Amino acid sequence: MDAQENALMEGKLSEEQLTEAPVEACDAPESNAKPRNYKSKAEIVERLKEIVGNGENPTKEELDHLKTTFYKLHIAERESKQKAYLESGGDPDKYVLTPDEDEEVFKAEMGVIKERRVKLFLEQEAEKQENLQKKLDIIETIKNMAISPEEANKNYNAFKELQQQWKDIKSVPADKANELWRNYQLYVEQFYDQLHLNREAREYDFKKNLSIKTQLCEAAEKLATENDVISAFHQLQELHQQYRETGPVAKELREEIWARFKAASTIINKRHQQHFEELRAKEEENLKRKTELCEQVEAIVQGEYTHASDWEKQTKEIIGIQAEWKKIGFAPQKMNVKIFERFRAACDSFFAQKAAFFKNMKQVFNENIAKKQALVEQAEALMDSTDWKSTSDKMIALQKEWKTIGAVPKKVGDELWDKFLTACNKFFEARNATNAGTRNEEHANLDKKKNIIAQLKELATGVADDLQAKVQSLVEEYNTVGHVPYKEKDKLYQEYHEILDKLYNDLHISVAKKRLDNFKNNLKNVAKRGEEALDNERARLMRRYEGMKQEINTYENNLGFLNASSKKGNSLIEEMNHKVQKLKDDMEFVKQKIKAIDAENK
Template sequence: MMDTQDTNLPLNEGKLEEEKNVPEVSEVKAEETPEETTEVKTTAAAGLQTKEEVLNRLKDLSEDAENASKQELDALKQTFYKLHKAEQESAKKKFIEEGGSEESFIPEPDTDEASFKSLMAEIKEKRSVLNAELEKQKEDNLQIKLGLIEKLKALVDCPEDVNKAYNDFKKIQQEWNEVKLVPQAKVNELWKSYQVYVEKFYDIIKINNEFRDYDFKKNLEIKTKLCEAAERLANESDVVSAFHQLQKLHQEFRDTGPVAKELRDEIWARFKNASTEVNRRHQQHFESLKEMEQRNLDEKTVICEIVEAIEYGELNSFIAWETKTQEIIALQNKWKTIGFAPQKMNVKIFERFRAACDDFFKKKGDFFKKIKEDMSENLEKKKVLCEKAEALKDSTDWKETSEVLTKLQKEWKTIGPVSKKYSDAVWKRFIEACDYFFDQKNKATSSQRSVEIENMQKKKMLIEKLATLDENMEASEAGNLVRETIKEWNSIGHVPFKEKDKLYKQFHELVDKHFERLNVSATNRKLNNFKSNISNVNGQSEKGGAQSLYREREKLVRAYEAMKNEIKTYENNLGFLTSSSKKGNSLVTELNRKVEKLKSDLHLTMEKIKVIDQSIK
């Protein structure tokens, strides 16, 4: 631009060439990207975890209402009421769990909500005042610029002394550049009117060529620097910041006067190319953001489908429900690590996931409620059995009463579990009645001791037989002999209690030694050992043996159900890895190995249960 001391240059009679190709900013300015504002403003709000954090943010915004955006305020409002609703749902759930009905639940007044509304109203009022002031300022600026156009028009229509006119013109230009914001709808129209009279001024006052060239030269220097600044923005790491900086450069480029006609296209092309690169990177940034949000949506959709696909018919035990609950919690934790989905789907996919989780925990609550009801019925059934056993405990009809009590014990095991609060007490009541009868029976049948001594001698002979077994005997013959010895051992009745463990240990050490030599499977050895254990337990007093067998059977049944559920969990995970994951083959192989081991243990456990059932028939 021309300094005032240069206005005394001689005039040239020739007319200044018109600057016809002055570009408007709208030709290269990138359209505002709606996702940008929403993404930037809502990210901070979405990261808040408590209502206190929301209120603190609102207090900050209240202090700086001028920079508070509607998008962020909307996001804060949405976050607050989600937290508010979650608190109410939690209180409602607790109320129902404590025995209250859903219809009678009345939420407690939320003092935070009053604070929230107060802050929102305060910010709204401040923003309203600020917006009104801003709009008034824009209107005032519009009138100022219209007045400057009128002054410029007067210079064009009634040119006086050239030096004075040029000084006035430069003053008008300076004032024009100092006035910034005007109503958006008037920007282009205002600029076009201004530019028309600027061009006419240069034409009408007939600035001499030196004066014009000097002005063109200064303008070229300014626009060259603006081009260089725009080109540097292509390397700016923050593409959003680069985009906003570019808008300011466009405003400066537009406010700078014309350059020589032969350089106009060149300088404009350079600036436009630099602008295009910044705009391209800005657009790519948001396209990349959209792709990432779509991937997040896909991941969240898969999680929703997993929860929605739960087979509730298979969840029929405490262990099954607890195992599945841990899976749901793991999915909820995974969900928290996934970023935002596209804005139009972000709330919908969350609502879908929350609905699926709510449905799961509601069904879990219904299941446990039904279990409690069943446990109450089971308790009543077991109390009836206690009464029957107590009515028989003083009987001296040893045979018939033994059979009746044995049947009651078998019936006991068919009844499902009772609450842990009562299980020990009711079991103790039942078993004490049974124990009392069998104690009396044992006292009346002490002649059995001589039989036990005889059985002990028989078992010692079998131990000696295995100890002297010829190791050179053919494998199949030796195996048959060992198995026949085990069968004979199991057929022998009780031995004196003090000798039972010692004889059992000696016998099974020899059996294991021969089986290892004959390469008999570990599963068969375990089962054979278990049969021997059961035989020894069965050899105790009838009351003690039956009690131990029932307890052992209940323990095996619980272990059996736990292994079934564990196998189901592993198989579900294998299916998920196969269809939805790119995990390595090593993980799949390890899971398959665990499943096979569990199936083998499951089979062995079932065989043990069958052994017990055969022993207590």
């Protein structure tokens, strides 16, 4: 609203000032009709053709609504086509926007309308200039009529005709309107002041003008009950125009009639102002909501998504936000296009990133398919092999490699897996069938060896005169039994050697003591042959002692070079350790014999 209208609402304008306020000063919209809901681009194009064909002069609001709605539908259609293309496996780099015939027609028709509006604007401006000159001429004529009572009385009828001409002349340039009205009103009042000699004619005009202005007051007051606020406001502008064009009333009634009209106008203006304040508040709220949706989409765009399921989840989120956007009304006019462009840019960025991801994923899928196809071919080449050990290792290696390859599309992946699994199963089933007899034999050998170990454990708990012979017999029997299952081998080996070591240790102590006692008894017979015989025996034992000592050193040196990282190497070390321990035990026994000879010599 302009300064005059604000002043009118605040009760600051006089009746004379009211006549200075042109209708064009109002900033109300041209129409309060609800915008038509267009469901397709074809409907919008048809409406534009109708405007052009009928020579209509549409409002700016309608043209903005047609343009905004058309491009919303146009962009949604374009995005839908692009999405369908990408989902069907299309290459994003090769996607080309196809020309839209509706858009071409839309632009052409809109261009015609814009040219017409420019032409009409120029014609209206030219007409306003003509009207300005006409009204200036009327003012000049009335000015010359009001120079004396005689001239006023003589030209009264001509004056009335000039007033009617003034009413018939429409808009003038807005920047000249106020000054024009002031001058017109000034010379009209001067003319009436010169009519005091023709009081009857003047009183007749005053009474007639009062009747007209009273009717205008009543019409303005009635507008307070009008449900359509915008319509009421526009009707009020017409009443203002008529009020301005109506001549003055008697001086004593001027303030009263003006106060009545002003009071009625204030009510309508306040309702109109409140309506647009609510409308603007709603638009601001819409802008806030749309800004929040922009921020949500922009946050989604900034995310990192590494799986197709992540992108599909976010796509549903974006589509949901777009649906919510469509439910929200317009934002303030100066921001409506900007906020839509921001929202569209964020959505476009998301779908562009999604297209790039699926393009890259398609390439990775193709690489993974090629890798798995190669493994399938290798497995199929090996599935008829009878080299069980070597081929088993190769098949297991292929299976491990298969697990390291990334995902492929489900349908293709299932087909490749079926082929790969079939090849692997064929080989392993054939190998298992061939080795079934061997496994049965190995389980039988396992039972035999467990039985021998149980007998050895039983010998370790009792005392038997022929213990050594029984142990040796079981050892020989154990060594004749064949292979056992591979998984049981190490456990059985450990159990067997633990009981055998215990038995050998017990046997060694017992036998060594008995042998030493026998040696001591035999020394008496040797002593009878003389001292020289004892010395010879001692010398022989010393040579044997030194020999065993040298042999122990050799074994221990060799042990330092053996590697126990493999099972075979570990078994060899254990065997050599057993030999070293036996040599040490034998060397100790020889040492005891030497001591016995020395004791006999004393």
